[in-house]
Amino acid sequence: MAGRFRRTLATVRSTGAVPRWLLYIGGATVLVFTLVALAAPLIAPYDFDQYRSDGTRFPKLGHPSGDHPFGTTVQSLDVLSRVIWGARTALEVVVLAVVFSLIIGVALGLISGFVGGWLDRVLVLLMDALFAFPYLLLAIVLSFLLSDAIGSGVVTTALAITVVYVPQYFRVVRGSTMSARELPYVEAARVIGAKPRTIIVRYLLANVVQSVPVVATLNAGDAILTLAGLGFLGYGIQPTEAAEWGYDLQRAVSDANAGIWWTALYPGLAITVLVVALTILGEGLNEVLNPTLRRRRAFAFLLPGRSASTQAPVLAAKEPR
Amino acid sequence: MSTLVEVSKLSVHFTLRGGALSRLTGRGSAVVRAVDGVDLTLRRGEVLGLVGESGSGKTTLGRALLGLVPATAGSIRFDGTELAGLPERRIRPLRRRMQMVFQDPHAALNPAMDLGTAIGHPLKIHKLTSGEAETRTRVLEALELVGLAPAERYYSAYPSDLSGGQKQRAVLARAAILDPSLIVADEPVSMLDMSVRARTIELMASLRDRLDLTYVYITHDLATAKLFCDRIAIMYLGRIVEIGSVASIFEQPRHPYTKALLKAVPVPDPSRSAPRDLPRGEIPDASRPPAGCAFHPRCPVAFEPCGWTGRDLRAHLEDRWTRLGASAYEQESRVFADFPDLEFSPVGDVVVAPGRLHTASDVLTVLNDARADAPDDPLWRGVTSMSVRDGKVVVGFASPVEPRLLPSPGGSGHVACHLHHPS
Numbered sequence: 001m002a003g004r005f006r007r008t009l010a011t012v013r014s015t016g017a018v019p020r021w022l023l024y025i026g027g028a029t030v031l032v033f034t035l036v037a038l039a040a041p042l043i044a045p046y047d048f049d050q051y052r053s054d055g056t057r058f059p060k061l062g063h064p065s066g067d068h069p070f071g072t073t074v075q076s077l078d079v080l081s082r083v084i085w086g087a088r089t090a091l092e093v094v095v096l097a098v099v100f101s102l103i104i105g106v107a108l109g110l111i112s113g114f115v116g117g118w119l120d121r122v123l124v125l126l127m128d129a130l131f132a133f134p135y136l137l138l139a140i141v142l143s144f145l146l147s148d149a150i151g152s153g154v155v156t157t158a159l160a161i162t163v164v165y166v167p168q169y170f171r172v173v174r175g176s177t178m179s180a181r182e183l184p185y186v187e188a189a190r191v192i193g194a195k196p197r198t199i200i201v202r203y204l205l206a207n208v209v210q211s212v213p214v215v216a217t218l219n220a221g222d223a224i225l226t227l228a229g230l231g232f233l234g235y236g237i238q239p240t241e242a243a244e245w246g247y248d249l250q251r252a253v254s255d256a257n258a259g260i261w262w263t264a265l266y267p268g269l270a271i272t273v274l275v276v277a278l279t280i281l282g283e284g285l286n287e288v289l290n291p292t293l294r295r296r297r298a299f300a301f302l303l304p305g306r307s308a309s310t311q312a313p314v315l316a317a318k319e320p321r
Numbered sequence: 322m323s324t325l326v327e328v329s330k331l332s333v334h335f336t337l338r339g340g341a342l343s344r345l346t347g348r349g350s351a352v353v354r355a356v357d358g359v360d361l362t363l364r365r366g367e368v369l370g371l372v373g374e375s376g377s378g379k380t381t382l383g384r385a386l387l388g389l390v391p392a393t394a395g396s397i398r399f400d401g402t403e404l405a406g407l408p409e410r411r412i413r414p415l416r417r418r419m420q421m422v423f424q425d426p427h428a429a430l431n432p433a434m435d436l437g438t439a440i441g442h443p444l445k446i447h448k449l450t451s452g453e454a455e456t457r458t459r460v461l462e463a464l465e466l467v468g469l470a471p472a473e474r475y476y477s478a479y480p481s482d483l484s485g486g487q488k489q490r491a492v493l494a495r496a497a498i499l500d501p502s503l504i505v506a507d508e509p510v511s512m513l514d515m516s517v518r519a520r521t522i523e524l525m526a527s528l529r530d531r532l533d534l535t536y537v538y539i540t541h542d543l544a545t546a547k548l549f550c551d552r553i554a555i556m557y558l559g560r561i562v563e564i565g566s567v568a569s570i571f572e573q574p575r576h577p578y579t580k581a582l583l584k585a586v587p588v589p590d591p592s593r594s595a596p597r598d599l600p601r602g603e604i605p606d607a608s609r610p611p612a613g614c615a616f617h618p619r620c621p622v623a624f625e626p627c628g629w630t631g632r633d634l635r636a637h638l639e640d641r642w643t644r645l646g647a648s649a650y651e652q653e654s655r656v657f658a659d660f661p662d663l664e665f666s667p668v669g670d671v672v673v674a675p676g677r678l679h680t681a682s683d684v685l686t687v688l689n690d691a692r693a694d695a696p697d698d699p700l701w702r703g704v705t706s707m708s709v710r711d712g713k714v715v716v717g718f719a720s721p722v723e724p725r726l727l728p729s730p731g732g733s734g735h736v737a738c739h740l741h742h743p744s
């Protein structure tokens with residue numbers, strides 16, 4: 001394990017300066033957001049739904065001030081606290097969604113790519129259908145259906161987003177499984193008597209997940225937008241359950257006309273910065289993890305020709321690959 | 322010596338589905354006859370070489386021997402057990418006794434697994450050890466056996482830490498750890514540096530003595546086969562065309578293809594300079610093997626029964642035009658109504674229609690010119706007549722006869738060639 005980690009570090013060091021800085025800047029920003037989310041109970045001045053303290057109600061649409069550095073909303077909520085708690089919600093939803101869709105997508109992609117046949121065709125059809133569906137619409141329909149079945153909340157929203165992203169992992173993993181399936185080491189696993197399940201878990205999994213971290217980071221950025229979109233449209237997490245940037249933005253729309261900028265700026269900025277950070281992190285990872293192509297040498301033979309008049313190699317044959 | 326593997330009338334065909342070409346030409350889906358009616362007996366303890374150019378079906382035959390690819394027809398008896406038609410689940414326990422070494426050592430090891438885990442995995446799969454400690458001991462022994470010492474160091478190495486030769490040694494260790502009876506080695510040294518080839522073969526030879534192994538050694542290189550093999554089978558387009566002891570193959574080769582291989586010289590990739598679209602000189606497409614003896618288009622001594630058809634006539638004329646240049650091509654190819662279609666002419670007499678503004682006698686003239694320019698070309702031995710009928714030229718061909726693998730007259734081996742078995 002340590003060996004593999006060292007190997008990855010070595011690849012990071014050997015990549016170009018630009019992708020390396022993308023990786024560092026994106027990674028650092030994402031790390032800051034993650035720390036803020038984790039430490040929310042410690043660093044947020046107030047609760048996400050707290051509108052008064054010591055018996056006094058916070059000002060309505062109060063300007064940024066000492067007590068409320070980011071100001072307050074029309075519901076007298078502290079914007080700074082909303083942004084911090086919003087990071088926590090985003091982290092919870094995105095981590096759940098990415099983990100769920102990664103597990104489901106990778107498993108289905110492996111099975112589909114390895115087994116092939118009608119199972120593969122059915123899964124591909126299903127995934128293509130999901131992929132072709134407008135993603136926000138899909139998430140809305142799903143969160144609608146799910147909230148009927150299991151109630152609304154972080155898990156419901158995460159599940160709705162999960163379904164949106166499963167096809168991406170599926171496609172990537174199925175593709176690399178189908179090419180890895182033909183490699184000698186997979187046949188070698190058959191030769192030593194490994195069962196299909198063993199081959200998938202021990203020989204294919206580790207080698208087809210290379211592109212998954214890239215897809216996962218890019219999807220995480222996308223998932224933030226989907227989460228915010230759901231919240232903005234009112235199909236997301238209910239305001240009584242958690243702070244959510246998209247919902248806050250929607251509430252702030254009317255404020256903007258009245259010259260009240262702070263209610264929209266901070267949640268909007270949080271969304272934008274986090275999405276951009278995740279995207280450049282994803283692109284940086286893509287550069288680093290992109291496997292380099294190996295060249296192989298070809299050997300060949302010349303067989304003597306049968307007519308002396310012919311100068312060209314009459315019988316020429318090439319070794320494969 | 323007793324028999325370890327008995328192969329009879331084995332065929333392995335691959336159906337190429339959804340081929341755009343086959344739909345385009347409307348000639349049905351293509352079937353590649355990778356292995357086509359092979360009889361073979363593998364004796365316990367011997368090293369049998371399978372030699373032939375790439376595409377002759379060596380790998381497929383080797384994989385079929387291990388039950389890795391289903392037999393289309395025929396039988397493979399491994400130590401008395403019929404493998405053909407046996408489900409994978411029932412073959413799996415047998416895999417303990419038959420192993421494979423692959424051509425590309427860089428792709429034969431799981432890049433994500435250290436050597437200790439990779440080489441120990443067969444033991445775990447077949448539950449041959451009582452615990453981690455014993456597995457580890459056995460793996461260290463196997464590493465020592467193949468010369469990867471100090472074994473402790475290689476135990477935790479990853480494939481990417483090794484050279485090609487070391488990887489191939491690790492692959493051999495993974496195969497040998499099961500103490501198998503049979504190892505199919507598919508061109509095990511062809512992708513290694515020249516400097517380590519001989520040592521790798523030596524290692525395989527020493528394993529044979531220590532573990533009582535039987536080898537099938539696949540190669541396109543007769544030189545290494547001579548070093549390592551007891552017997553050699555020469556394959557061409559899915560068939561064995563000659564088989565015999567190393568001495569008989571090298572000292573008394575009988576099949577013209579064997580003789581050609583013996584004269585072959587390795588050159589660096591000629592595909593860059595050689596005209597690739599010359600049909601003659603390339604191993605033909607295994608989905609459309611030539612009639613009669615599949616080697617006849619390239620055989621310098623082919624004669625009447627060897628399987629001449631319109632396809633050969635087309636190849637001959639194309640060769641002629643390649644030699645004579647563009648103007649000859651311009652003039653002569655116009656004479657034919659549908660020259661490329663000669664490629665698909667059936668066995669038997671071929672009717673050639675003249676092109677627009679040309680007559681049958683023009684076609685006859687071109688054919689006669691071609692014949693006069695190269696009267697010794699074996700093709701003309703197969704052409705029995707050329708005449709004009711109903712405004713078209715009819716070219717008569719001798720009927721093709723497939724040579725069968727029969728005992729070589731006055732020798733110990735077998736050969737499939739009409740020269741040696743006139744019918």
Ligand SMILES: Nc1ncnc2c1ncn2[C@@H]1O[C@H](COP(=O)(O)OP(=O)(O)O)[C@@H](O)[C@H]1O
Nearest residue numbers: 335353355374375376377378379380381382607
């Ligand atoms: N899995 C497969 N599917 C389709 N065709 C195949 C497959 N494996 C081999 N072939 C074809 O069978 C023929 C023989 O191939 P192979 O056994 O690899 O020959 P060799 O090892 O002598 O080079 C070739 O024409 C090859 O394209």
Ligand code: SF4
Nearest residue numbers: 614617620627738739
């Ligand atoms: S049968 Fe013999 S002579 Fe005829 S083409 Fe084949 S190898 Fe040549």
Ligand SMILES: [Mg+2]
Nearest residue numbers: 376379380381
């Ligand atoms: Mg091969």
